[in-house]
Amino acid sequence: MSLTAASNSTTSDFPARLRDVAAAVETRLEALLSQPHGHQSVIFEAARYAALGGGKRLRPFLTVETARMLGGPLDQALSVGCALECLHVYSLVHDDLPCMDDDDLRRGKPTVHRAYDDAIAVLAGDALLTRSFGILGEVDLPADIRVKLVAELAVSGGMSGMIGGQVVDITVAEGERDEALITDLQAMKTGALIDFAVRAGGYVAGASETELAALSAYARDMGLAFQIQDDILDVTGDAETVGKAVGKDADLGKATFVSILGLEGARHRAKELGEQAKNRLEPWNKDAQTLRDTVDFVLERQH
């Protein structure tokens, strides 16, 4: 399924569009992670094992759909989205390591360190992170847009963004965790990349600073709603549907939006954030339907 075909589908058919973009992401990632190789072929295999064959592909979807809303070039948006997906996947591979979350299951299959070993998992993550920036360095966009994407992804994925959030998550004691702290934590850990996903679509399409600010506001609200739904699923979901271990946070006595706000309180907060996110899209009126539908999708998802 190509992205061109996806662009012909109607925006009202959200599930079909999500599937179309996910299929295009899969095909593009397949191409981006395929290179001639010799004795080191196991690292290509492990990187492909981690990156291919599944996932909602929400981040590249946001990049592509934001670019589409703004009339930007979809093929380039797809590559940029795939760069971001490589970075997201590396973070999952490293987070799953025994010295971090020690997870055996990811997207319904054994994690990389279980399928290979810890050393290969560390290196496959490193390779995907490196490739992520390589894709942005090579993508067919003006050089000034490429350097903006590189610089901003490095911040979003770095010590003040995703990595910073992960560090807070594994180091801050439970007693110190209140709603403000876990909101900040999640804004870094998951929010920063969702923000980048949307802004990247804006950059690809040459968005103005005003547009980028509105897109960021949408992304921040939606990203937090996404994380609250994640916490809800950790309590209400089952491992088979979610595709990874559930109930871990509760077992660990970990402070989450559910433990702090209660299940109903968390649902209410997520819904509120979702409405707020949609309101951020007013400037684009009906062109923003897919990004609005994405909010509903995030809130209604069961995995």
Add this chain to the structure above:
Amino acid sequence: MSLTAASNSTTSDFPARLRDVAAAVETRLEALLSQPHGHQSVIFEAARYAALGGGKRLRPFLTVETARMLGGPLDQALSVGCALECLHVYSLVHDDLPCMDDDDLRRGKPTVHRAYDDAIAVLAGDALLTRSFGILGEVDLPADIRVKLVAELAVSGGMSGMIGGQVVDITVAEGERDEALITDLQAMKTGALIDFAVRAGGYVAGASETELAALSAYARDMGLAFQIQDDILDVTGDAETVGKAVGKDADLGKATFVSILGLEGARHRAKELGEQAKNRLEPWNKDAQTLRDTVDFVLERQH
């Protein structure tokens, strides 16, 4: 010590120049790895622990000195060299992990996972790798040069470069290792970044394709000589001088240039490569004295 001061020193005083650039690298890295931070401060500390306070800084030295030889802007070359150094340091942090080489000592002090823990070491490595590309994305050079640097560093540090070499090193059985294999392995594992170091100086200075090709030829010969000297030091050095564990390769029965060529054979091969490297610099005549001196330094170093 600033780089401006270094540029006033005479090229004949190689040790002073090496010290001057190392001091400038230290100061610049200090600035590049300093940001406002909150609960995640431990990750900044760990990244700084790994990156600051030591090392020959050979890679940034090569970038700066190549740019100097070609009349390029030194301040920008210094930042690019520091980006490369961050990537080099991340690779050391991850290579030292228990699931990889399991080293306790690096540059004469406890490795990051010994000083902190495995999770922080994984994340500090990730953070340095991410920051490396962030620095290149932000450096004050024309955007088209920045994207070239990003794209090329991703290849040099990726699955067909440094990571590929590390994978071959940890996965290929001893029986399969001959001189050709370990030459290829080292060309990827250490050679690719040394090549990048020199080429990056060329890019910063706007070098032509012909010049870049000569610089690469120099870097490849010198990089291999560097690795052979590393193997020699693993046999002849002592841990205190070398600053890390020695004799490990021999203890592990690992094939090295010394085990394959013998100690004298390895010394001869390194010397031969060194001469060849110097000959590559003919186009620059006396302007290349520092890069020639670097070859001698690499061959004569005791750590």
